[in-house]
Structures are given as C-alpha cells and as structure tokens.
Amino acid sequence: MDTQAGPPKKTPLNGLFREMGARLVDFAGWEMPVHFSSILEEHHAVRGAAGIFDVSHMGEIHVGGGGALLLIQGLTCNDAARLQTGQAHYTALTTEKGTFVDDILVYRRGRDDFFLVVNAGNTDKDFAWIARHAEKDVEVVNASARWAQLALQGPKAETILASLTPLPLRSMRYYHFLEGEVRGVPSIVSRTGYTGEDGFEIYLPPGAAADVYRAILDAGRAHGIRPCGLGARDTLRLEARMALYGNDIDETTTVFEAGLEWIVRLEKGDFIGRGPLAREQETGPKRRLVGFEMLDPGIARHGYPVFEGGREVGTVTSGTLGPTVKKNIGLAYVPTALSAAGTRLSIGIRGRQAAVVVVPTPFYKRQR
Amino acid sequence: MSKGDGIYPDDLKYTKEHEWLGLQGDIGTVGITHFAQSELGDIVYVELPAVGTAMVAGEPFGTVESVKAVSELFAPASGEVVEVNTALAAAQEAVNRDPYGEGWLIKMRVAEPGETAGLLTPAQYRKFIEDEAN
Numbered sequence: 001m002d003t004q005a006g007p008p009k010k011t012p013l014n015g016l017f018r019e020m021g022a023r024l025v026d027f028a029g030w031e032m033p034v035h036f037s038s039i040l041e042e043h044h045a046v047r048g049a050a051g052i053f054d055v056s057h058m059g060e061i062h063v064g065g066g067g068a069l070l071l072i073q074g075l076t077c078n079d080a081a082r083l084q085t086g087q088a089h090y091t092a093l094t095t096e097k098g099t100f101v102d103d104i105l106v107y108r109r110g111r112d113d114f115f116l117v118v119n120a121g122n123t124d125k126d127f128a129w130i131a132r133h134a135e136k137d138v139e140v141v142n143a144s145a146r147w148a149q150l151a152l153q154g155p156k157a158e159t160i161l162a163s164l165t166p167l168p169l170r171s172m173r174y175y176h177f178l179e180g181e182v183r184g185v186p187s188i189v190s191r192t193g194y195t196g197e198d199g200f201e202i203y204l205p206p207g208a209a210a211d212v213y214r215a216i217l218d219a220g221r222a223h224g225i226r227p228c229g230l231g232a233r234d235t236l237r238l239e240a241r242m243a244l245y246g247n248d249i250d251e252t253t254t255v256f257e258a259g260l261e262w263i264v265r266l267e268k269g270d271f272i273g274r275g276p277l278a279r280e281q282e283t284g285p286k287r288r289l290v291g292f293e294m295l296d297p298g299i300a301r302h303g304y305p306v307f308e309g310g311r312e313v314g315t316v317t318s319g320t321l322g323p324t325v326k327k328n329i330g331l332a333y334v335p336t337a338l339s340a341a342g343t344r345l346s347i348g349i350r351g352r353q354a355a356v357v358v359v360p361t362p363f364y365k366r367q368r
Numbered sequence: 369m370s371k372g373d374g375i376y377p378d379d380l381k382y383t384k385e386h387e388w389l390g391l392q393g394d395i396g397t398v399g400i401t402h403f404a405q406s407e408l409g410d411i412v413y414v415e416l417p418a419v420g421t422a423m424v425a426g427e428p429f430g431t432v433e434s435v436k437a438v439s440e441l442f443a444p445a446s447g448e449v450v451e452v453n454t455a456l457a458a459a460q461e462a463v464n465r466d467p468y469g470e471g472w473l474i475k476m477r478v479a480e481p482g483e484t485a486g487l488l489t490p491a492q493y494r495k496f497i498e499d500e501a502n
Contacts, residue, residue, distance in 0.1 A: 023409075034409075034436065035409060038409060038410050038464075039409055039410050039434075039435045039436060040410045040435065231409065231435060231436050234436075235435060297415070298413060298433070299412070299413060299433050299438070301438065320435060321412045321413075321435055323435075328413075350431065350438075
C-alpha cells in the first residue's frame with residue numbers, strides 16, 4: 001500500500017510489458033503487471049515449470065562500513081552475525097513495540113558489506129529509519145534506482161538459469177547467493193523467492209534488465225516458462241504462507257503475533273523492540289495470524305470480520321482461491337484461544353456468515 | 369488494444385455496471401460483458417439469486433469473484449428471476465470464455481419490457497468504456 005501522490009513509477013520493463021499486452025495496475029506507487037495471460041495459468045506454470053517475475057519495484061539499501069553489522073543488529077530481530085558472506089536471511093526491522101517497520105531480506109556481501117531488500121512501499125520509510133539510527137563508521141545508501149530485480153521461480157528455474165550463467169547454481173543452497181554474470185551482465189543471484197517453489201532472485205543493473213528478462217523467457221520457452229504478474233505472485237505466496245506487508249503485517253502487528261518466531265533471536269543482544277518481544281515470548285501473544293479454509297462458498301478478503309458464536313473476534317488479512325490446493329484459503333488474526341487447528345469460526349462475507357476452519361500452514365509445501 | 373475492442377453483440381443491451389440483457393418477449397437473459405470479464409480476470413465463484421427472487425433495476429442481485437477481485441452484479445431491469453445458470457457452479461470459467469453464451473447468469477421475467485430504453489446500445493456502451501478508460 002502506498003499513499004504517494006503523482007504518477008506511478010515504472011520499472012525498466014514497463015515498455016516491454018506494454019508490447020507484451022500485460023494488464024498493468026498501480027501497486028505501491030508503481031505501475032506493475034497484475035497478469036499477462038491469466039493468474040491461474042501463471043500460478044500453475046510456476047508450480048509445474050517456471051515463471052519469471054519483474055520485482056524491480058522492491059527497494060535496495062546498502063549498509064556498509066565497520067559499524068554496519070552493529071547497526072543491522074540493533075534494528076532487526078534476526079541475528080545477522082550468524083550470516084556468512086554469501087548468505088542471506090529473512091528478518092524484520094522492528095519498532096519499539098516489536099511490530100514491523102518492514103519485513104526484509106539481509107544479504108551479507110562481505111564482513112562489513114550488507115545489502116537489504118525491502119518492500120517497495122516502505123523503501124523511503126525504511127531508508128529514513130535506518131539512516132536515522134546510523135552512527136559512526138557506517139554508510140547507508142538507498143540504492144533502489146541502481147538495481148532491477150527479476151525472480152525466476154519454479155522447478156525448472158535452475159535448468160533455465162544455468163543456460164545463461166557460469167555460476168554454479170546446482171550447489172547453491174537455499175538463502176545463499178553468488179555474484180557473477182547472467183548473460184554477461186554483472187548480477188547478484190540468490191536462491192530465494194516468494195512462491196514456495198525452488199528458484200532464484202536476480203539483482204542487476206536496470207539498463208540490462210529487459211535483455212536479461214527476454215533471454216530468460218527465450219531460454220525457458222522449451223521448459224514451459226511463463227511471464228508472471230503480481231496476481232500469481234500473491235496466490236503463490238499465500239499458499240506458501242508468506243506474509244505480505246500492509247496486508248498481513250504492519251506497524252500494529254508484532255513478530256510473534258504474525259507467527260514469525262523463527263526470525264526472533266532474543267539471545268543475540270539488544271535491538272529495537274526486544275523488550276516487548278521478550279515479554280511476549282514469556283506470555284505468548286494475545287492473538288495469532290492463523291490459516292483458514294473456507295467450508296462455505298466464497299472468498300474471504302482483506303478486512304473481512306471473523307466471528308465466533310456471533311461475536312466478532314478478528315479480521316481477515318489475506319484471502320484467495322488457492323489454485324494448487326484447490327480450496328478457498330486465507331489468513332486472519334484471531335485470539336490465541338481460537339487459534340488451534342480444527343477451530344470452527346465464521347467470516348462475514350458481505351452480510352452473510354461463511355463457515356471456516358483453522359488449518360495448519362503452509363497450505364502448500366513443495367515436494368523436495 | 370483499445371478498451372472498446374471487445375465483442376458487444378448488436379441484439380443485446382448494456383448497463384454502465386457492465387451487465388448485458390438479451391430480451392425475448394418478456395424474458396431477459398442477463399450476463400456480464402466481455403469488458404467486465406476481461407477486467408476481472410479468472411472468475412472462480414459466482415453467487416446468484418434463487419429462482420423467484422425479485423429484481424429491482426439498478427440494485428445488486430449477486431456477485432462474481434475472480435482470483436483478485438469481487439464485483440457486484442446489478443439488475444439491468446426490474447422483474448423476477450425465472451432461471452439460474454446452475455452449470456456455472458462447477459464451471460465458472462465459462463463466464464470468461466463465453467460471456468454471452470455458456471457464461472450467462474440468470475433469466476428473468478422483465479416487468480416492463482418496454483421500459484428498458486434507458487439501457488445502452490452496443491455503440492453507446494463501447495463509447496462509455498472508452499471514455500471511462502481515458
């Protein structure tokens with residue numbers, strides 16, 4: 001979500017997408033493709049073969065210098081000291097309350113060299129937040145305009161990308177990365193993604209993005225690749241229970257409420273929001289983000305109320321048809337007492353009560 | 369492609385909410401337009417009234433949901449539902465594939481078949497969606 005006025009920003013692929021006939025929408029202040037053919041077809045292509053996404057709207061922030069690790073440790077809840085050079089992790093920039101300034105990726109490119117990937121709509125806020133807390137011996141640069149980002153996702157991703165790069169992709173582990181050329185273009189390539197499938201994210205100079213995008217599409221054609229938009233990105237991430245900032249998490253939801261305890265390392269030392277999170281770990285969060293399946297027809301959407309015995313007890317944060325799981329699914333905040341799998345609740349859908357059941361997540365987990 | 373390039377059959381009338389009405393005597397078949405299905409994308413759920421439900425021109429009578437959005441349906445005329453396309457429950461994609469054929473939604477008995485003049489002709493509808501896009 002974004003409230004920025006003015007015309008939407010365009011990624012380096014905007015012109016190509018217009019030629020391709022993509023349906024473009026305004027997302028977080030950017031004009032982005034929501035789909036090329038159909039969300040369902042694109043979703044299935046990623047689960048079964050491969051899909052290529054332009055995610056150049058994401059922000060990139062460089063944090064470097066002798067004080068870089070200390071700064072990141074003080075601003076995030078995961079333990080960046082555990083990152084080896086060439087490794088990345090998922091973490092959160094936390095507020096004093098233990099809620100989310102943003103959920104981000106931290107890449108360690110060297111002892112004192114970190115690369116942060118942040119949500120498009122939060123880029124300016126995050127940069128200001130990080131810069132405000134930076135003290136001596138650290139340089140913080142909003143480098144978003146210097147990087148385009150492509151996500152190649154799906155079981156055929158490795159085969160397709162291997163034809164375009166000398167990087168040893170096969171031995172690259174999940175949440176690791178290498179720097180090298182992709183079709184001759186200097187890039188950062190990480191084994192990461194937002195779909196629940198194997199795949200890679202490629203950071204590269206904006207001027208080369210259209211050529212590399214086209215090369216990946218050409219190389220992937222024989223493998224069933226499809227260009228994919230943000231619509232399929234949303235159904236894919238939701239089946240894999242990955243949070244979407246502004247929908248599932250924000251400055252009012254704590255990291256524990258969101259079920260992301262695995263990114264909280266209280267033992268690493270102090271960081272902004274550690275106090276409230278330490279207390280919440282003791283008591284347990286009062287409410288939790290749970291997955292649900294619809295038992296009645298219809299799709300629950302962001303903001304719909306959740307009821308238990310006629311009483312409103314929570315709110316839906318995301319909902320969709322899960323194209324792979326073939327059920328209507330979603331996420332909602334509910335009181336902890338109602339968060340166990342099997343709990344029956346209902347959701348108000350435009351005046352009618354639709355039955356749902358709390359289920360374990362992720363809704364979809366790929367076979368390895 | 370311009371927004372008006374979709375297909376809008378001559379024998380139908382159209383609403384500004386993107387429904388179509390095909391009249392045969394006092395029986396009107398109702399669906400959504402090519403433009404509407406294209407804007408919505410993959411349709412995954414259609415909620416329709418039961419046979420016998422009263423329809424009031426301009427008032428909501430059901431919903432169509434795509435993967436990404438939900439959209440209300442508005443009655444193109446007043447009258448009563450006489451038939452519902454129950455085949456859609458298992459094959460909502462027909463609304464995308466064939467919005468004027470297999471993807472029809474309901475049939476209604478139109479109370480005043482002579483009073484549908486307020487609806488748009490294909491040319492008027494085409495101009496309406498082109499103006500909306502600009």
